[in-house]
Amino acid sequence: MTPPPPTERRGIFTPELLDRCISCGFCLPACPTYSLTGEETSSPRGRINLMRAIETGQLAVDDPTVVEESSFCLGCRACEPVCPAGVQYGALLEEWRDELWHEGRRPLKLRPLLWAVDAPARVRLMGVPRRHAKGAGERPASASLMLGCFERVLYPRVSRSARKLDPKLRVPSGQGCCGALHAHNGELERGNELARELGEALPGTIVTTSGGCSAHLASVLGPERVKELSQWLAGRSSTEPAKPAEARLRIGFQDSCHARNGLGVWKEPRELIATVGEYVELSSAAACCGAAGTYAILRPEDSARVLDRHLDEIAEADLDVLAVANPGCYRQLQQGVKRRKLRTRVLHLAELLAGER
């Protein structure tokens, strides 16, 4: 028996998180980057071995393979639900990037993005020219609608649709960023702080139209406090989704990775879609589309490679609509569908249910 690796720790990772993995390899087939390369080094198990190596000093923190793999990982967390040992890979990745991308080491392209959402005032300004949802809702408010930072700029109709589906939702105007962008990109503490601040700004249950935000908020504020939109709607019998006027649409769905893998939300959106059309499960539905937060900006070529399989399946299934549950996926799939000149319309689940076609 060879002696176990050195046990000194550099304190980059929480020991209980890092020790959980027993290297069984059950995660390999679930990992999109392992599918692309077929190399252990780009698998969750391989990356955890890299994390362990930098934790014990066996490899330098800035070893080129370590740096590459920390960034090549999509952070989709598809490895988590298939892990019998219960490894919290997403939390490990946050700690990894917190070490690698902190302050001066952060990729240049990320800096303006993080700056933009770091202060509520700037986030609010981004939304000013666009008509995102507004309104006081029910008083006293038992639930608030969270406005995504980039969603309010890129897809303001999503929050309006959400509020159409549940007019009692309150939409506080001064709300800032949930901090997911920070937490996933090397600013873990600031990310958690922003989540707590948002928790104070939004009364009652926080309802979000963004899977990525919902998982981060839930990890900081607790899952009881936060509901992804489909979870919220599915839990309310009073909600009557709009009935389709036209012939039954063939509708596919792209899971939000963090809603599915982080919060376990995947049944709800499918059941809701089935109330307005014919739901078609694509075999890529649960796999990351390659948007992956800032990934599409940082690694556009890898992002496009990850997306390809999804576009192939959408084309093959000849869908009328592909529903999404996260602004990043929205942009990624909308652009991909346009590039391929497919007839499929990409809509947020909220828009689809609210009858916005």
Next chain:
Amino acid sequence: MSPLLRAPRAPGSGLSRRLEEIVGSDHVRDDPGALLTFATDATPLERGDPDCVVFPATTEEVAEVLKVANERRIPVVPRGSGTNLSGGTVPHHGGIVLVLTRMNELKEVSSDDLVAVCEPGVRTIELAQAAAAKRLLFPPDPGSQTTATLGGNVAECSGGLRALKYGITRDYVLGVEAVLATGEVIRTGGRLVKDVAGYDLSRLLCGSEGTLAVMTELTLRLIPAAEASGTGMAYFDDLADAARAVSRVLASGILPVTLEFLDQVCIGAVEDYAHIGLDTSAGALLIFGQDGDQQSIDADMVRMAEACEAEGATQLRIAGSPAEAADVLEARRAALPSLSRLEPLTLLEDATVPRSRIAEMVEYIQGVARRHELKIGTFGHAGDGNLHPTVVLDPADADAVRRAHDAFAEIFAKAIEMGGTITGEHGVGMVKLKYMERQHGPEYMALLRRIKAAFDPNGILNPGKLGS
């Protein structure tokens, strides 16, 4: 014994460049980070540092890589997805890790000849699904089937949950194309059930753990899929009761497709992962199942339930749907990794005894756990006597690690004494080599070394393991 090899480690030895000429520069890795991720497989505490990792795409490339390695006397460790549990794919002597996952073409699934032909990097589940689509069955279903490759399954002679009724991987290997350590390509067997032209080298290669040749194509036997299947669960106060129920079932003349058990420690860990409503207060769970036509399934399920009741089953449940049955079996497959929820280090063995002695062995393991003050979770393929006693412990507790190894030494000795084996399906690898001689004696070991030398005269293939 072949001399222990050590690859030239100095940079500039040109090994990687030479290999890049064969497989292309995108398919050789020698950066320290990548090497580190190929230093281990799924075996705890075992590691070895490779000098480079090569990903060939064709038989010809494998042959060229082996020729280079043989000329330079560099160790080569063939590997698939790295789910090995006996340290068999750990490069203890450095050298080249030869990863075969790029060779992943499923070439044929033939309903006419009832065979599948595939490259070694095809995953077990992919073949199982392709066969099922044609209403055929590839029975070996190791716990790691979603990740593990068929090349690895054949090299290790994997078992699984259906072994009692359908046998293990060796029963389904009809033919092999393999590259010898010296670079020659051979083919053994073929698409035939009957073929006695020569030594049965397919069977020899099956379970050879990468020490004799590198398999590059497999011809595997398929059988018609059963029309239906049924799965039931029985809870007991104690694992020994469940073991006696197993003996009673088998003595009653039934050959079930599934007879799996888990003790209380394992039930708790599995339920924590799978959330399928297992009763975590029970001392043991026996999963029993049958396949075939509906009428005989129904009859057998009743008889198995009766056998369980006769041995004191506290609760019985028949799965109401195939989905429920699949959940239970899937959860059972996840038993080992689930156990790591209890402590970060899980040391697992797979001692196997004749099925008539399973209750006795279970009680012996419980005694060993008490004597060495260890937490041992036991699960396994009760019907074929294949047990997986698993010690869960804190790796920092060096004394507990030592006690665990002592405990396994006693369990192995007991298994051999009972007419059993040190490994039912995980392979000898590095971990159990020292127990081999105790089981087989020196003459057998000497013959193994002569066979190894005939295939691999310079001892480059997976050195330090079988035949070394």
